[in-house]
Amino acid sequence: MNSVPPNPNSNSTVSNGGAAEPSAGSAAAPSPTFSPLYQQIKALITQSLQSGEWKPGELIPSEVELANRFKVSQGTVRKAIDELAAENLVMRKQGKGTFVSTHHEARAHFRFLRLMPDEGVPHYPESKFIEVKRMRAPADVARLLDLKSGDAVIFIKRVQSFDSLPTIVEELWLPGMTFKGLTAERLVEYKGPMYGLFESEFGTRMIRATEKIRAVCAGADDAELLHVPVNTPLLASERVSFTYGDKAVELRRGLYSTERHHYHNELN
Amino acid sequence: MNSVPPNPNSNSTVSNGGAAEPSAGSAAAPSPTFSPLYQQIKALITQSLQSGEWKPGELIPSEVELANRFKVSQGTVRKAIDELAAENLVMRKQGKGTFVSTHHEARAHFRFLRLMPDEGVPHYPESKFIEVKRMRAPADVARLLDLKSGDAVIFIKRVQSFDSLPTIVEELWLPGMTFKGLTAERLVEYKGPMYGLFESEFGTRMIRATEKIRAVCAGADDAELLHVPVNTPLLASERVSFTYGDKAVELRRGLYSTERHHYHNELN
DNA sequence: GAGTGGTCTAGACCACCCG
DNA sequence: GGGTGGTCTAGACCACTCG
Structure with a gap:
C-alpha cells in the first residue's frame, strides 16, 4: 500500500515563488506571496474571457481539456471554474459544458x-x-x-x-x-x-x-x-x-x- | 498501477434511494430524488447548529472528526462546510478550526x-x-x-x-x-x-x-x-x-x- | 455511447496557529 | 510538533445531454 508517486507538484506553466526544483525538502522559503494554483488558473481563464477568446454565450473548453492545456489536474481547474461561476462570469450546465455568461438571457x-x-x-x-x-x-x-x-x-x-x-x-x-x-x-x-x-x-x-x-x-x-x-x-x-x-x-x-x-x- | 479498491461507495448512516448493495452495476433506478452525499452532511450539520449542539461563536468539530462521525471522506464534509461558510452560517479560520457564526462581531x-x-x-x-x-x-x-x-x-x-x-x-x-x-x-x-x-x-x-x-x-x-x-x-x-x-x-x-x-x- | 459536468474517495503536502 | 483548514492530485463512478 501507499506507493503513490512522489507527486512532484507537477511543474507547469504556472507556479509560485520557485521555478521548479520540487525535490529537496527544506530549501526556498515558502514564497512570501503565495497564490494557490487554482487562483492562477482562474486568472488565466479570466484573461481569455476578457480578451474575447471565448465570447459571451459561447461554450468554453471542457474541464479535462483545460486541465491538459494548463498541465494541472481536473480538480484544480474545477475549483477555478467554481469561483468564476459563483461570480457569474460563467455558467455551468451539466452534460453540456461551461458557457460564458451573457446579459442576453x-x-x-x-x-x-x-x-x-x-x-x-x-x-x-x-x-x-x-x-x-x-x-x-x-x-x-x-x-x-x-x-x-x-x-x-x-x-x-x-x-x-x-x-x-x-x-x-x-x-x-x-x-x-x-x-x-x-x-x-x-x-x-x-x-x-x-x-x-x-x-x-x-x-x-x-x-x-x-x-x-x-x-x-x-x-x-x-x-x-x-x-x-x-x-x-x-x-x-x-x-x-x-x-x-x-x-x-x-x-x-x-x-x-x-x-x-x-x-x-x-x-x- | 491502477489497483484502487473497488470503492464500495462506503455505505453509511446517510444514503440515497437504495439502502446499501452497491455491488451490481445495473440494479435499482438511479433514485428519482437524488441528493448528493455532501448535501445530506450539510443538512446534518445544519441540524446540529439549529439544535444548539454547537452554539454561536463556538468551535465545531474538525473536518476529520466530522468525516469519521458521518463515515464519509474529509473531502465530502469539506464541501458541505464550504457551502455553510458561503451562507455565513459558519466561519473557517485556517489553523484554528471552523466556528459557528455569531452576530456579536x-x-x-x-x-x-x-x-x-x-x-x-x-x-x-x-x-x-x-x-x-x-x-x-x-x-x-x-x-x-x-x-x-x-x-x-x-x-x-x-x-x-x-x-x-x-x-x-x-x-x-x-x-x-x-x-x-x-x-x-x-x-x-x-x-x-x-x-x-x-x-x-x-x-x-x-x-x-x-x-x-x-x-x-x-x-x-x-x-x-x-x-x-x-x-x-x-x-x-x-x-x-x-x-x-x-x-x-x-x-x-x-x-x-x-x-x-x-x-x-x-x-x- | 461518448462527452460533459458533478460527486466521492484516498492520500500527500502546504500554510497557519498555538502551546 | 501536532492540529486545523487549504491545496493538489489521480482515479472511479454517477447524472445529464445529445446524436
Missing part, C-alpha cells in the same frame, strides 16, 4: 434591475430616449469613472416604462473611449437590456456594480417625465458599474417612482 | 445594516426605545410572519442615531412565542446589535432577510422623531428576517433619513 436581466412590481410578475421595461450626446466629463462624473475632468463621455437620458407607465428616469455617463460609435439610432433600434448591447457591440461586459440609494423629492422636469406631482418622493440611485479588472465603465443616476414598484434586496 | 454588524454615512467610517448607531409592548398581530403582520391574525406579537418602536443625530425610526414585530420574556428593560440595558441579543437570549439566529424599499414623505410624528421638516423624503424599508428552515421571525419597518447617509448595495 432572462436570468441576467434582474441581476442589476432591482425594481420589482408590487403585484404581478417582474418583466423588463420599455425605454424611451430623451437625449443622447457626447460631452466633456464634469468633475464628479470623471472622478467616479476614473477619468480626467474634461475627458470625452457619452451622456444618455431615458425614461423607462412598465406597462406604458413611466417609472424610471435615468441619466447615464459612459467613457467615450470605450463606447466609441454609440449613437442614439443604435440605442433606439436595439431591443433588450442595454448591457446586452454594450457586450455585443462594444465588447464591454458589466461584471458588478455598487449602488447608493437615497430618497428625494421630484423636481418639475422629472415629475413631468414620470407623470407624478411635483415633490412626490422618489428613490434616487447612483450606480457605478465595473467590467473586468474592476474598471469603472458606467455611471448611472436613476429616479424611481415607487407608487407601484419597490426596490427589492436580499440580505444574506 | 464587527464583521456581522453591517450584513443587515446597509445605511452608510456619506462621509467617514461606518459605525453602529445608538438606540433609543420609544415603545415596547405585547399585542395581537394585525392581519398584514400576521401574514408576513406566517402567524394567525390575532396571535401574540411583541411590538418595538425605536429611534437610532449616528453621532447623536437621529437617522432611523423603526417598528419591529416579533412572534410572541419565539421571544417570550423579551422586555423593554432587557432591550435598553443590552449593548450591541439586537440580533446579538436574539441569538444569545432567545436562541434565534437571523440567517437572511428580504427587503422592500420605497420613498415616502415624513409624517408629523416621524419628522419630529428624526428632527426633519414634515414632508422630507425618506427611505421606507420593509424587512422580513428568517431563521433556520426559512422561518420568518421578524418584521421590521424602518424610515431612514438620507440627508447624511445612503443605503448601500452591491450588485453581483
Whole structure:
C-alpha cells in the first residue's frame, strides 16, 4: 500500500515563488506571496474571457481539456471554474459544458434591475430616449469613472416604462473611449437590456456594480417625465458599474417612482 | 498501477434511494430524488447548529472528526462546510478550526445594516426605545410572519442615531412565542446589535432577510422623531428576517433619513 | 455511447496557529 | 510538533445531454 508517486507538484506553466526544483525538502522559503494554483488558473481563464477568446454565450473548453492545456489536474481547474461561476462570469450546465455568461438571457436581466412590481410578475421595461450626446466629463462624473475632468463621455437620458407607465428616469455617463460609435439610432433600434448591447457591440461586459440609494423629492422636469406631482418622493440611485479588472465603465443616476414598484434586496 | 479498491461507495448512516448493495452495476433506478452525499452532511450539520449542539461563536468539530462521525471522506464534509461558510452560517479560520457564526462581531454588524454615512467610517448607531409592548398581530403582520391574525406579537418602536443625530425610526414585530420574556428593560440595558441579543437570549439566529424599499414623505410624528421638516423624503424599508428552515421571525419597518447617509448595495 | 459536468474517495503536502 | 483548514492530485463512478 501507499506507493503513490512522489507527486512532484507537477511543474507547469504556472507556479509560485520557485521555478521548479520540487525535490529537496527544506530549501526556498515558502514564497512570501503565495497564490494557490487554482487562483492562477482562474486568472488565466479570466484573461481569455476578457480578451474575447471565448465570447459571451459561447461554450468554453471542457474541464479535462483545460486541465491538459494548463498541465494541472481536473480538480484544480474545477475549483477555478467554481469561483468564476459563483461570480457569474460563467455558467455551468451539466452534460453540456461551461458557457460564458451573457446579459442576453432572462436570468441576467434582474441581476442589476432591482425594481420589482408590487403585484404581478417582474418583466423588463420599455425605454424611451430623451437625449443622447457626447460631452466633456464634469468633475464628479470623471472622478467616479476614473477619468480626467474634461475627458470625452457619452451622456444618455431615458425614461423607462412598465406597462406604458413611466417609472424610471435615468441619466447615464459612459467613457467615450470605450463606447466609441454609440449613437442614439443604435440605442433606439436595439431591443433588450442595454448591457446586452454594450457586450455585443462594444465588447464591454458589466461584471458588478455598487449602488447608493437615497430618497428625494421630484423636481418639475422629472415629475413631468414620470407623470407624478411635483415633490412626490422618489428613490434616487447612483450606480457605478465595473467590467473586468474592476474598471469603472458606467455611471448611472436613476429616479424611481415607487407608487407601484419597490426596490427589492436580499440580505444574506 | 491502477489497483484502487473497488470503492464500495462506503455505505453509511446517510444514503440515497437504495439502502446499501452497491455491488451490481445495473440494479435499482438511479433514485428519482437524488441528493448528493455532501448535501445530506450539510443538512446534518445544519441540524446540529439549529439544535444548539454547537452554539454561536463556538468551535465545531474538525473536518476529520466530522468525516469519521458521518463515515464519509474529509473531502465530502469539506464541501458541505464550504457551502455553510458561503451562507455565513459558519466561519473557517485556517489553523484554528471552523466556528459557528455569531452576530456579536464587527464583521456581522453591517450584513443587515446597509445605511452608510456619506462621509467617514461606518459605525453602529445608538438606540433609543420609544415603545415596547405585547399585542395581537394585525392581519398584514400576521401574514408576513406566517402567524394567525390575532396571535401574540411583541411590538418595538425605536429611534437610532449616528453621532447623536437621529437617522432611523423603526417598528419591529416579533412572534410572541419565539421571544417570550423579551422586555423593554432587557432591550435598553443590552449593548450591541439586537440580533446579538436574539441569538444569545432567545436562541434565534437571523440567517437572511428580504427587503422592500420605497420613498415616502415624513409624517408629523416621524419628522419630529428624526428632527426633519414634515414632508422630507425618506427611505421606507420593509424587512422580513428568517431563521433556520426559512422561518420568518421578524418584521421590521424602518424610515431612514438620507440627508447624511445612503443605503448601500452591491450588485453581483 | 461518448462527452460533459458533478460527486466521492484516498492520500500527500502546504500554510497557519498555538502551546 | 501536532492540529486545523487549504491545496493538489489521480482515479472511479454517477447524472445529464445529445446524436
